[in-house]
Amino acid sequence: MTATEHQGLDVEAVRADFPILSRTVGEDTPLVYLDNAATTQSPTSVIEAMNEYYRTYNANVHRGIHQLSMEASIEYEEAHDRIARFIGAAGREEIVFTKNTTESMNLVAQAWGREHLEPGTAVVLTEMDHHASLVPWTQMAERTGAEVRHIPIDDHGRLDLERAAELIDDDVEMVSVPHVSNTLGTVNPLSTLADMAHEHDALILGDGAQAVPNRPVDVAALDVDFYAFSGHKMAGPTGIGVLYGRESLLESMVPFQFGGGMIERVTLDGATWAELPWKFEAGTPPIAEGVGLAEAADYLDHLGMDRVQAHEEQITQYAHERLAERDDVTVYGPPPGEDRGGLVSFTLDGVHPHDLSSILNEAGVAVRAGDHCTQPLHDCLGIPASARASFYVYNSTEEVDVLLEGLDTAREIFA
Incomplete structure (x- = not known):
């Protein structure tokens, strides 16, 4: 019995749920997809749920009283309920649908930050933050006169909690912190940092883009005030993200996008806002994507998020150990364990990550190469770029061997 079977995740059965995994690349080379931290693939059930929307009840939501609009509105609203249950939120009022994690974090920086930041105040980020966190807060600090501080990382890629x-x-x-680093794989102690923030009457925003897809997440247990993630990293569609916010905080915030769908009443001189969460969803929202995201949550819950996490940890440990055996490879981030997520960033001596990615592509292997939208972190590591292999529910140790x-x-070519 393999470790994967022992954990109850039948990888071959899971792979059958994802039609794209049967394709080949190049000259009929089997696809080995190891770029899941950028975008995961979607199972047939998600694709069909979105197709069903377009085939049978495609209409705008909250706009009409005809049958199709009512059906679409119900499905879209229930998608908010489904995601609330998936992450342990109190209800749909705390779930705002956006385009992606980036828009979710910009929403907080704009709608909350512009009202609360001023000279003499500060925002705390980390050296491992994604650009989607770094840039919005840096820009807002420039506009408000607030200070930006950064928690450093130690030699093992963990945050310096002292x-x-x-x-x-x-x-x-x-305080804005990645729950799981998209470059180092570090799982940060978000609840500990939440305690630190709350002791000083500060709020905390968790970047959950690399956490929600891969492990059980309960925003109430984490005690975060805001939390952001994307559908396309959790077997769902592109074009939809989620912002969780405590209801009292969202209620107190003024939207940063205005227009149809988010208003209660408009006059020539002003407007009042719709109830939560709709006041933050201006214009026609991502309806089909919301339907697909709800189906993705169903799919992952059917697999079991504990099993999803266990599978990723097993694959990551195998990849980390095999890479660390090589004297021509440098692996970044903490060793496998409870504080490491399902990805491995590394460099191969004498081979630029872009060249390595191109060579791997010839073997059908898809990885990411570059700075992974963490340029300051790569500056801290003293490297311009790295290669990143990231794993999901359909990956196997055999695919790591192909990598x-x-x-x-690549070693032979650049010898």
Whole structure:
């Protein structure tokens, strides 16, 4: 019995749910898809749920009283309920649908930050933050005169919590932290950082883009004030993201996008806003994508998020150990364990990550190469770029072996 079977996740059965995995690339080479931290693939059930919307009840929501509009409205509203249950939120009022994690984090920076940041206040980020967190808060700080501070990482790619405790003081209004680093794979102690923030009456925003797809997440247990993630990283469609926010906070915030769908009453001189969460969803929302996202949550819950996490940890441990055996590879981030997510970033001596990715592509292996939208982190690591292999429910140790064979090919080419 394999470790995967012992955990109850039948990878071959799971792979059959994802039609794209049967395709080939190049000259009929089997696809080995290891770029899941960028975008996961979608199962047939998600694709069909969205097709069903377009085939049978395609209409705008909250706009009409005809049958199709009512059916679409019900499905779209229930999608909010489904995602609330998936992450442990109190209800749909705390779930705002956006385009992606980036828009969710911009929403908080704009709608909350512009009202609460000013000279003498501070925002605390980390050296491992994605650009989707770094840039919105840096831009808002420039506009408001607030200070931006950064929690450093240690030699193992973990946050320096002692330094964090020093940086989070009474001047801090917001702490924004990746739950799981998209480059190092580090699983950060979000609830511990939430305690630090709340001790100083600050709020905390969790970037859950690399966490929600891969492990059980309960926003109430984490005690976060805001939490953001994307559908396309959790077997769902592109074009939809989620912002969780405490209802009292969302209620107090003024929207940063205005127009149809988010208003209660409009006059020539002003407007009042619709109830939550609709006041933050201006214009025609991502209806089909919401339907698909709800189906993705159903699919992952059917697999079991505990099993999803266990499978990713097993694959990551195998990949990490095999890469670490090589004297021509440097692996970044903490070793496998409870504080490491399902990805491995590395460099191969003498081979630029872009060249390595191209060579791997010839073997059918899809990885990411570059700075992974974490340029400051790569500056801290002293490298311009890295290659990243990231795993999901349909990946196997055999696919990791194909990756390793590709490294041998690259080594021969650049010898």
